[in-house]
Amino acid sequence: MNLHALRLFHVIATTGSVTRASELLTISQPAITAQIKKFEKELSIPLLKPQGRGITLTEAGAEIALLAKRLFAVEQQIEQYAHHYRTGTHGSIRLAATYLPSHFLLPTWLAKFKQQFEQVDMMITTTNSSDALKQLLNVDVDIAIYGGIPENYPDTIQTEELFQDELWFVVAPGHRFANQHVSLEEMVKEPFVMREEGSSTRERLLSLCRTYSTSTPSISLQFNGLYEAIMAVIAGYGANFVSSLVVREYVERGELCRVYVDGIHLTNTIAICTRKNEPLSASTTNFIAMIRQNPVS
Structure with a gap:
């Protein structure tokens, strides 16, 4: 015809x-x-x-x-x-995020984005560090928002750092180390409440102990979520090694206290991860641009 x-x-x-x-x-x-x-x-x-x-x-x-x-x-x-x-006004974005950005950054980012691009579908998976990058490598998601030390994928992963987030040792206010300066060797003798294996913060703590040749801390309680681990410490058991983004408000309210470990100052990298040499959809590009403009909620 x-x-x-x-x-x-x-x-x-x-x-x-x-x-x-x-x-x-x-x-x-x-x-x-x-x-x-x-x-x-x-x-x-x-x-x-x-x-x-x-x-x-x-x-x-x-x-x-x-x-x-x-x-x-x-x-x-x-x-x-x-x-x-x-x-980029229509389409979909598949996103994997580690627990830290998922719980403390993504809600604000998503709200701002959806106000402008309501017709873009967002599919979000919250997972640990290693699985988030694995999903990105397997093309299960379009973008990963990563909180931790970026793993080394020089040929496949493009990482854009947004900002650095401090890692803090925290305990309940009644703990003998509350607001005190102690050595790392003293600190790791305390029982720790941490997230599951695969958590980047947990791996940072273990790596820190290996670097300074101290004993490995006892992880006496393990949770799949950040909130549960923090609540256990607030209740008076053990210590946590955690992002300042997660616990800053608890510390300011006096529900948790920092422990200042001599000579230790570590940070997390909050980063956007994409696959190298692969074009992004317009909607994904718009979302990343919005994050760059509002890196911290």
């Missing part, structure tokens, strides 16, 4: 006039008439008939005009969708 001729017929049917169609399409009337006659011959159906000094649709022409109207409406929808997808 000659879609160009169908489009000419659609404009004639919509305007009710070959003359008006000629003006809108900037095509001469004889050229349009010749195309329509050729199209009628192709279909073996008369589409137009004279009426007074003008033309009108035949019965078959009216039915085909209705179908053409639907077809070109769908064409317009496709063009609109493509435009929206290119500009």
